[in-house]
Amino acid sequence: MSFIKNNDLHEGGIIREAGNATEYSTGDWRTYVPEFIADNCIHCMFCWIYCPDTAIEIDTSGEKPLMKGIIMEHCKGCGICAHHCPPAAKGNSALVMVREEK
Amino acid sequence: MEQKLVALSGNEAVAYAFKQAKPHVAAAFPITPQTEMMHKYAEFVANGESETEMILVESEHSAMSAAVGSAAAGARTFTATSSAGFALMWEVVYIAASLRLPICMALVNRALSGNINIHCDHSDSMGGRDAGWLHLFSENAQESYDNSVMSWRIAEHMDVRLPVMVNYDGFIISHTADALRMLPDDAAYDFIGKYKADYALLDVENPITVGPLDLTDYYFEHKASQLAAYEKAAQVIKDVSQEYGDLTGRYYDFAEEYKMDDADLVMVMLGSSAGTAKDVIDEYREKGVKVGLLKLRTFRPFPNAYLAEKLAGRKAVCTLDRSASFGGQGGPVFMETRHAMYGLQVPVHSYIYGLGGRDFDLPQVATVIEDLQKVAAGNKMQDVNLLGIRS
Numbered sequence: 001m002s003f004i005k006n007n008d009l010h011e012g013g014i015i016r017e018a019g020n021a022t023e024y025s026t027g028d029w030r031t032y033v034p035e036f037i038a039d040n041c042i043h044c045m046f047c048w049i050y051c052p053d054t055a056i057e058i059d060t061s062g063e064k065p066l067m068k069g070i071i072m073e074h075c076k077g078c079g080i081c082a083h084h085c086p087p088a089a090k091g092n093s094a095l096v097m098v099r100e101e102k
Numbered sequence: 103m104e105q106k107l108v109a110l111s112g113n114e115a116v117a118y119a120f121k122q123a124k125p126h127v128a129a130a131f132p133i134t135p136q137t138e139m140m141h142k143y144a145e146f147v148a149n150g151e152s153e154t155e156m157i158l159v160e161s162e163h164s165a166m167s168a169a170v171g172s173a174a175a176g177a178r179t180f181t182a183t184s185s186a187g188f189a190l191m192w193e194v195v196y197i198a199a200s201l202r203l204p205i206c207m208a209l210v211n212r213a214l215s216g217n218i219n220i221h222c223d224h225s226d227s228m229g230g231r232d233a234g235w236l237h238l239f240s241e242n243a244q245e246s247y248d249n250s251v252m253s254w255r256i257a258e259h260m261d262v263r264l265p266v267m268v269n270y271d272g273f274i275i276s277h278t279a280d281a282l283r284m285l286p287d288d289a290a291y292d293f294i295g296k297y298k299a300d301y302a303l304l305d306v307e308n309p310i311t312v313g314p315l316d317l318t319d320y321y322f323e324h325k326a327s328q329l330a331a332y333e334k335a336a337q338v339i340k341d342v343s344q345e346y347g348d349l350t351g352r353y354y355d356f357a358e359e360y361k362m363d364d365a366d367l368v369m370v371m372l373g374s375s376a377g378t379a380k381d382v383i384d385e386y387r388e389k390g391v392k393v394g395l396l397k398l399r400t401f402r403p404f405p406n407a408y409l410a411e412k413l414a415g416r417k418a419v420c421t422l423d424r425s426a427s428f429g430g431q432g433g434p435v436f437m438e439t440r441h442a443m444y445g446l447q448v449p450v451h452s453y454i455y456g457l458g459g460r461d462f463d464l465p466q467v468a469t470v471i472e473d474l475q476k477v478a479a480g481n482k483m484q485d486v487n488l489l490g491i492r493s
Contacts, residue, residue, distance in 0.1 A: 002330050003326040003329060003330060004323055004326045004327065004330075007326075007327040007330045007331075008327075009323075009327075010320070010323045010324045010326070010327040011202055011263075011324075011327050011328075012200065012201045012202040012263075012301075012312075012324070012327075012328075013200070013201075013313070013314065013316050013320070013321075013324040014201070014202075014301055014310055014311070014312055015310060015311035015312075015314055016301070016308070016310050018308075018309035018310065018311075019309075
């Protein structure tokens, strides 16, 4: 007896597509958003390492990796990147949390 | 097919059956009366007769968790437990079935605590009857062996992919030496076949996620998909059993029909007690009483249509449960058999017997047959009766 059209689609709840979490937008959960100030950025990659999601865009095409900005589809506005940005110690943070206007 | 006649305990026979499948992994934690099965298995591994990786875990919850992890990784996996050990794995037992992992398990039936009792009853298995596993019951060492060999083929069949537990009575079958025939190793492995997993975490070419969060929007569809598997499982059990019969000469179905052809009075039951019942049935048959026995082999999936067909037209039916569903109407065998009999104009009543290993003896069976005769003559029995208890 079959209760739904395609049993195979749902068997075991196994997700057979690797990495499909990238398709799931979590960006609309935000209240605060990090503003990226490129001039202050030293491209240390701390924000990328600390981001609990995958919301930091890095350009790896050149000799050294460069921080390009925030991937808004996945940034939940947790503020961890801004908290860890090293230039902030000198008052020139490359990432500043601002209230997002919707 | 040449099959050696040997004398082994149920635990030993099942250890051999599992060894013959050449499982990759076994998760082991001891509990009476299962322990000797894993002891025997550990002997095989220590002697180099088996290459199974044995993981000696710290509890039964861990044993099932290790089995789930191993099976999800893509390994042929088994474990074994009883009673409170099974109860301790309860959370993970549901997961094994939901993730469609073909884990095989020996469940050596022992009463659940409290109070602490190490002897046979079916409360352990029945406590997990809704978890999604397939439940096979065995009367003796031969059936324990045969069910264990077949369990791999049933579990791993692509239409099924569900875990299977092979039940056999604690101490009565697990510890007593019995005569049985075993397949030669090669023949058993040929029958069981090489393991082919539907999915495997170790298959890095096809990365997957196993056991993700599943909320209100999709959980129900996943369960619907699982529900659809049990009817297929019933057919696979029939087919595999037919093939096994052709190979060994021992044929199995959803139940054993003992003197059922012209039976007016029928007993429905599980496990080793059926052996005792058969002796008394023979006695009454000699006196001209048309009594028969349906010894259920598959409890899950429950053979509803099969029972409805076999019980139609009888004069009186009774069920014997070696467990109770507290707050329900008697025991699981009663409730499910009566459900199968819905619409039949056949009186059915039940007994609960043998809890905590209380001996099930010939006089008790005689009482049951006398009661069936009274019902057939028009008397009424209480729905639930206790058999073999001090009054």
